[in-house]
Amino acid sequence: MESVKIPVVQRSARHWYTDGSVIVQAGETLYNIHRSMMIQKSAVFADMFALPMENLNTTDIQGIHEENPIVLHNVVTSIMLDDLLDWIYKIDWHPMAKPSYPERFLVNILMLSTMWDIPSGRQFAIACLDILNLHPARQIELSRMFGIDEWVSTAFEDLIKLDLTTLSEDQERMIGFKTYIILAKAKEFVEHERKLIASIPPPMAFVQSFECEHHDDCRTAWKELWWKKVARSLLHPRAPMVLETGVTYVEQLEFEGMSACCKADMVEVIKQRNAFGIVEKVVEEAGTAVLAYNKSLC
Numbered sequence: 011m012e013s014v015k016i017p018v019v020q021r022s023a024r025h026w027y028t029d030g031s032v033i034v035q036a037g038e039t040l041y042n043i044h045r046s047m048m049i050q051k052s053a054v055f056a057d058m059f060a061l062p063m064e065n066l067n068t069t070d071i072q073g074i075h076e077e078n079p080i081v082l083h084n085v086v087t088s089i090m091l092d093d094l095l096d097w098i099y100k101i102d103w104h105p106m107a108k109p110s111y112p113e114r115f116l117v118n119i120l121m122l123s124t125m126w127d128i129p130s131g132r133q134f135a136i137a138c139l140d141i142l143n144l145h146p147a148r149q150i151e152l153s154r155m156f157g158i159d160e161w162v163s164t165a166f167e168d169l170i171k172l173d174l175t176t177l178s179e180d181q182e183r184m185i186g187f188k189t190y191i192i193l194a195k196a197k198e199f200v201e202h203e204r205k206l207i208a209s210i211p212p213p214m215a216f217v218q219s220f221e222c223e224h225h226d227d228c229r230t231a232w233k234e235l236w237w238k239k240v241a242r243s244l245l246h247p248r249a250p251m252v253l254e255t256g257v258t259y260v261e262q263l264e265f266e267g268m269s270a271c272c273k274a275d276m277v278e279v280i281k282q283r284n285a286f287g288i289v290e291k292v293v294e295e296a297g298t299a300v301l302a303y304n305k306s307l308c
């Protein structure tokens with residue numbers, strides 16, 4: 011006959027305080043912690059650890075005796091609770107400090123702080139995760155799981171610059187099917203715009219300055235400059251121009267055959283058209299779509 015393993019509940023080696031006032035159980039571990047300290051952190055704890063109004067025998071009240079602890083939701087493992095309690099009891103953190111904690115530790119705190127509505131726990135975990143420079147795929151995953159809206163835009167901005175073929179299977183899974191589709195479409199749209207920008211030299215849409223005496227030469231020179239330099243750089247197969255650097259790229263070109271005043275006017279036209287700003291616009295729209303999707307999951 012197969013023997014049945016009976017779980018042995020044990021006191022936590024890390025968080026069993028002899029002067030504790032509430033006993034909770036996570037997995038097979040018991041914790042004796044301080045009711046007032048917990049209540050201070052979250053309104054959910056205030057409800058969870060509230061003492062009953064009616065006069066009951068202490069043995070009937072959950073959380074007073076080891077035999078009758080407050081049993082936490084079964085998704086909460088002892089490792090997770092250890093991490094949360096380590097933060098509550100042992101870490102004196104200031105937002106300006108930039109300490110480095112392991113990702114697992116911070117994600118556990120983030121998860122429980124989100125579940126139990128502990129604002130200071132979320133603030134701590136998010137600020138510390140922020141300085142770990144996580145891969146944007148992981149940032150997208152965490153933002154979806156824990157509603158970190160402020161990460162979506164920057165993570166998406168990094169993802170759109172990545173070559174999708176460099177992503178590992180794990181990173182693809184982190185991004186998720188729906189967000190991956192939004193990403194693929196956004197990238198395709200930007201590539202289409204890149205070709206469009208390259209194929210049509212911006213017209214010299216400004217009034218000819220009286221200082222320019224050979225404006226027809228300027229027109230010819232501008233078209234040539236666009237095709238030979240800008241379009242070529244935009245369509246380079248291995249190292250295409252980063253679109254956001256387009257204006258700077260044009261500014262530093264030597265406008266051979268064009269008068270200085272027309273060069274200055276042309277740079278101004280390009281800034282006003284803001285065609286190189288397409289990535290920013292696409293990221294903004296895609297970010298809104300990802301946020302809407304994340305919210306639909308709640």
Ligand SMILES: [Zn+2]
Nearest residue numbers: 222225228272
């Ligand atoms: Zn001119």
